[in-house]
Amino acid sequence: MSETKLAPRDQGAPDYKVNLHPVMLKNYGKWDYHERVRPGVLVHVAENGDKIWTIRAGSPRTLSADKVREICAVADKYCKGFLRFTTRANVEFLVDNEAAIQPLIAEVEGKLKFPVGGTGPSVSNVAHTQGWMHCNLPGSDAAGSVKALLDELIDDFKNERLPNRVHISSSCCQINCSSHADISVIVQHHHPPRINHGNMQICELPKVVAICPAAAIRPAVVNGHESVEVVKEKCMYCGACHGQCPSMEIRDAETDTLSIWVGGKTSNARTPPTLMKLAVWGLPNNPPRWPEVGQAVRTILEAYKKGGKPYERVGEWIERIGWQRFFEVTGFPFTRYHIDDSPEALSTFNRSTMVRI
Amino acid sequence: MSVKNDAKVMELNTPLLDQLESGGWPSFVTDLKAYSKKRPQVGQLLNQLNESYENRWNYWIGTVLNVPGYGGGVIARLSQKADKYPDLAQFHTVRVIEPPGWVYSTKNLRQLADISEKHGAGILQLHGMSGDVLLLGFNNDQSMSVAEELMENGWDIGGSGGALRTLQCCVGQARCEMACYDTMRVTKHLTDTFIHYLHRPEFVYKFKFKLSGCPNDCANAMMRSDMPIMGTWRGEMQIDQAKVREFIKAKGRAYVIDNVLTRCPTKCISLKDDDTIAVEHQDCVRCMHCINVMHKALKPGKDKGVTICMGGKRTLKIGDTISTVIVPFMKLETDEDLDRLTEFVEKVWEFWNDNGMDHERIGEFIARVGLATFLDGIGIEPDARMVVRPRSSPYIKFEELAPGRIGGEQTKMPPVWNKEPETTEAAAR
Numbered sequence: 203m204s205e206t207k208l209a210p211r212d213q214g215a216p217d218y219k220v221n222l223h224p225v226m227l228k229n230y231g232k233w234d235y236h237e238r239v240r241p242g243v244l245v246h247v248a249e250n251g252d253k254i255w256t257i258r259a260g261s262p263r264t265l266s267a268d269k270v271r272e273i274c275a276v277a278d279k280y281c282k283g284f285l286r287f288t289t290r291a292n293v294e295f296l297v298d299n300e301a302a303i304q305p306l307i308a309e310v311e312g313k314l315k316f317p318v319g320g321t322g323p324s325v326s327n328v329a330h331t332q333g334w335m336h337c338n339l340p341g342s343d344a345a346g347s348v349k350a351l352l353d354e355l356i357d358d359f360k361n362e363r364l365p366n367r368v369h370i371s372s373s374c375c376q377i378n379c380s381s382h383a384d385i386s387v388i389v390q391h392h393h394p395p396r397i398n399h400g401n402m403q404i405c406e407l408p409k410v411v412a413i414c415p416a417a418a419i420r421p422a423v424v425n426g427h428e429s430v431e432v433v434k435e436k437c438m439y440c441g442a443c444h445g446q447c448p449s450m451e452i453r454d455a456e457t458d459t460l461s462i463w464v465g466g467k468t469s470n471a472r473t474p475p476t477l478m479k480l481a482v483w484g485l486p487n488n489p490p491r492w493p494e495v496g497q498a499v500r501t502i503l504e505a506y507k508k509g510g511k512p513y514e515r516v517g518e519w520i521e522r523i524g525w526q527r528f529f530e531v532t533g534f535p536f537t538r539y540h541i542d543d544s545p546e547a548l549s550t551f552n553r554s555t556m557v558r559i
Numbered sequence: 560m561s562v563k564n565d566a567k568v569m570e571l572n573t574p575l576l577d578q579l580e581s582g583g584w585p586s587f588v589t590d591l592k593a594y595s596k597k598r599p600q601v602g603q604l605l606n607q608l609n610e611s612y613e614n615r616w617n618y619w620i621g622t623v624l625n626v627p628g629y630g631g632g633v634i635a636r637l638s639q640k641a642d643k644y645p646d647l648a649q650f651h652t653v654r655v656i657e658p659p660g661w662v663y664s665t666k667n668l669r670q671l672a673d674i675s676e677k678h679g680a681g682i683l684q685l686h687g688m689s690g691d692v693l694l695l696g697f698n699n700d701q702s703m704s705v706a707e708e709l710m711e712n713g714w715d716i717g718g719s720g721g722a723l724r725t726l727q728c729c730v731g732q733a734r735c736e737m738a739c740y741d742t743m744r745v746t747k748h749l750t751d752t753f754i755h756y757l758h759r760p761e762f763v764y765k766f767k768f769k770l771s772g773c774p775n776d777c778a779n780a781m782m783r784s785d786m787p788i789m790g791t792w793r794g795e796m797q798i799d800q801a802k803v804r805e806f807i808k809a810k811g812r813a814y815v816i817d818n819v820l821t822r823c824p825t826k827c828i829s830l831k832d833d834d835t836i837a838v839e840h841q842d843c844v845r846c847m848h849c850i851n852v853m854h855k856a857l858k859p860g861k862d863k864g865v866t867i868c869m870g871g872k873r874t875l876k877i878g879d880t881i882s883t884v885i886v887p888f889m890k891l892e893t894d895e896d897l898d899r900l901t902e903f904v905e906k907v908w909e910f911w912n913d914n915g916m917d918h919e920r921i922g923e924f925i926a927r928v929g930l931a932t933f934l935d936g937i938g939i940e941p942d943a944r945m946v947v948r949p950r951s952s953p954y955i956k957f958e959e960l961a962p963g964r965i966g967g968e969q970t971k972m973p974p975v976w977n978k979e980p981e982t983t984e985a986a987a988r
Contacts, residue, residue: 208627208628208707209706209707209708209709209710209711210710210711211628211629211710211758212715212754212755212758213710213713213714213715213754214656214715214747214750214751214754215656215657215658215659215715215726215746215747215750215751216656216657216658216659216667216713216714216715217658217747218658218659218660218662218733218743218747220664220667221658221662221663221664221667222662222733223662226662226733226734227733230732230733231732231738231741233732233734233735233736233738234736235736235854235855236735236736236854246734246735246736254734256734260584260585261585261685262584262585262586262587262590263587263684263685263686264587264590264591264682264683264684264695265587265590265682265683265684265685266590266591266593266594266601266681266682266683267594267672267673267675267676267681267682267683268590268593268594268597268672268681269590269594270668270669270671270672270683270685271669271672273668274665274668274669274672275665277665278665283664283665283666284662284663284664284665285662285663285665285668286660286661286662286663286730287661287663287685287686288661288777289727289729289777289778289779291685291686293685296734314585315585316585317583317584317585329688331688334608334611334612334617334618334619335604335608335695336619336634336636336650336652336695337617337619338617338619338620338621338636339617339621340617341617342615343608343611343612345587346576346579346587346588346608346612349579349582349584349586349587349588350579350582352582352584353581353582353583353584356582356583356584376874376875377873377874377875378873378874378875378879379688379873380688380873381688381779381782381783381873382779382782382783382873382879409917409918412916412917412918413876413917413918415875415876415877440874440875440876441875442875442876445875446918448620448621453616453617455614455615455616458615466782468776468779468780468781468782468783469774469775469776469847470774470775470776470781470789470845470846470847471774471775471846471847471848471851472822472823472824472846472848473824473846474881475776475781475782475881477879477881478879487615489575489611489612489615490575490576490578490579490612491578491579511817512817512818513818513822513848513852544878545877545878546878
């Protein structure tokens with residue numbers, strides 16, 4: 203490398219203006235209103251009457267270079283060569299000609315095989331991480347489990363027939379890299395890390411001790427190796443140490459399970475952003491299609507579809523009907539593990555006589 | 560730049576992954592299987608992934624690799640199955656800073672695909688959870704050559720480790736009438752201004768900005784960033800009463816009562832007999848709901864700016880945190896406003912990095928030292944808008960009322976109960 207002339211460093215973010223559709227550039231900051239034309243299609247109208255239609259399609263996020271070129275070919279044909287992606291990995295085709303919408307949709311659905319939808323009160327694409335494809339820590343897969351889940355939910359991606367939008371996320375370990383969501387799938391571990399004492403020299407022991415949120419790790423000499431020991435009673439199986447030190451193996455192919463959490467949202471509309479709450483635990487980590495997860499998410503979604511009022515997000519629906527009824531209508535058991543024992547716990551108890559009897 | 564990119568061709572053996580080819584959602588398996596004819600290392604990747612499916616086990620080891628001059632941006636992975644899959648022995652991800660708002664010309668997106676394919680496995684993920692473009696599948700040499708070619712073409716490498724991470728923002732004013740500030744411009748400005756911190760990890764842990772143009776938070780900022788910069792406005796929202804009437808005519812009064820009035824968190828909207836609405840503006844908390852529903856009739860106010868919050872992150876280690884209001888309102892339009900923001904950010908970083916522990920995100924730091932101490936440290940006055948309610952616990956160390964706390968001298972107790980409140984811009988509002 204020393205003989206090679208290095209490219210310029212620290213150039214920063216690419217210029218967004220050269221990447222904007224001309225109608226968006228022209229009307230930058232001058233948009234007046236928007237409408238949802240049909241599921242998956244938005245029109246934004248500028249103050250001067252200019253219109254840009256957005257056709258939103260679900261993408262698998264992981265794309266080959268050839269698939270990216272196919273997407274580009276569609277955007278070249280109909281969108282003057284401009285497109286964008288959303289926070290939840292949807293691809294948005296942008297057209298300034300209403301007549302192009304139908305042929306564009308036909309090509310997106312027919313050739314690319316991407317479903318059009320994800321707007322308004324629908325299930326959007328599932329935010330996810332790397333999983334077994336490329337992460338060093340995962341207890342499960344991401345792209346594959348999400349693909350199977352979206353196969354189950356695709357009709358609710360294509361249609362706007364829910365009370366409000368439903369964001370779903372999927373995490374492959376307890377770090378939870380994916381986002382907060384109305385419904386979220388998380389892997390859970392069930393015993394303290396197994397320590398490879400002979401391989402602890404690859405880790406910085408003070409950091410391993412310090413990173414434990416439960417103060418369960420302390421230095422120890424084991425079989426002549428400088429290592430650590432874990433106080434089993436304190437350990438909460440989070441795997442923070444595993445991220446710090448690969449010799450602290452937290453995963454277990456036999457015992458890891460999946461759990462489903464509900465009622466998170468990041469938007470400030472109506473209620474402040476809220477955290478997700480435990481709905482179901484102990485689902486099997488069952489590749490290649492994780493049917494138990496799909497079925498549980500479907501159960502929650504159907505109950506929400508049936509019982510939610512317009513504009514209520516999943517969490518708002520549950521808060522209105524009460525958690526007792528949530529467990530009734532979904533058929534999931536309420537167990538002792540649903541009762542919080544974190545520092546937040548007191549504020550989660552029903553400290554009143556307000557009870558549905 | 561010359562590049563060696565020839566992988567061993569292997570027969571695909573993916574019976575479990577093949578079951579992910581059915582169903583209506585597009586299958587990455589189908590795509591990558593076809594593509595493995597062009598880049599055989601992709602076939603090896605699928606075979607290893609299938610083994611993960613079979614054994615419910617992962618075969619990647621994390622390691623460290625850096626582009627010259629940078630301390631992050633390459634997510635280096637070594638396969639534990641390298642004997643079987645030689646081209647996965649080194650199989651790294653390169654993070655690339657995305658155009659703000661994830662907008663692309665096909666020319667630029669094709670360039671990413673071409674460069675990715677030329678140097679490595681040609682797998683792109685659009686986009687990672689931090690917002691970056693992720694390019695997968697480079698060995699050590701390819702990671703260097705792909706980075707050089709990207710940078711020669713004006714792209715830059717994203718962040719990783721204890722550094723400023725790649726920023727992300729919503730579409731903002733480029734295509735949204737709700738956007739209260741120019742998210743794309745500010746994202747580019749902060750990225751470019753702080754690019755040193757993005758490339759050279761020198762913080763106690765990661766730091767993320769996410770920028771949303773309004774409180775609807777399409778950039779997932781409140782939950783997933785250390786410093787969400789949220790568009791908002793001060794003063795009255797805009798109401799077009801003629802369009803309010805049109806809306807009520809089209810949808811009916813009951814709809815407006817059930818879906819707008821009663822959903823207002825502070826119940827500050829009332830419906831008048833002439834089918835107009837009246838808003839008690841001082842009670843509006845700018846949640847966006849009524850504007851979302853009646854978006855032709857109602858709009859954010861004209862005096863736009865941002866609310867800056869801090870401390871959001873996902874679960875590890877103290878549990879999920881949601882960002883807290885730190886700056887209730889500031890303008891963010893002029894170059895001077897941007898300078899004020901960057902100065903403020905530097906102050907926050909200095910206090911956090913001087914006092915934060917290893918691996919302590921700013922939300923965890925605030926939880927540990929307390930919000931009041933944090934505000935002292937960054938030079939911000941306490942403001943009632945930072946809390947939902949004042950404290951209930953009476954165990955308090957009143958510094959003003961502690962006798963003799965300075966040098967053992969008996970200080971006079973200041974009569975705090977009749978002290979004139981300081982007139983700040985905040986209090987004046």
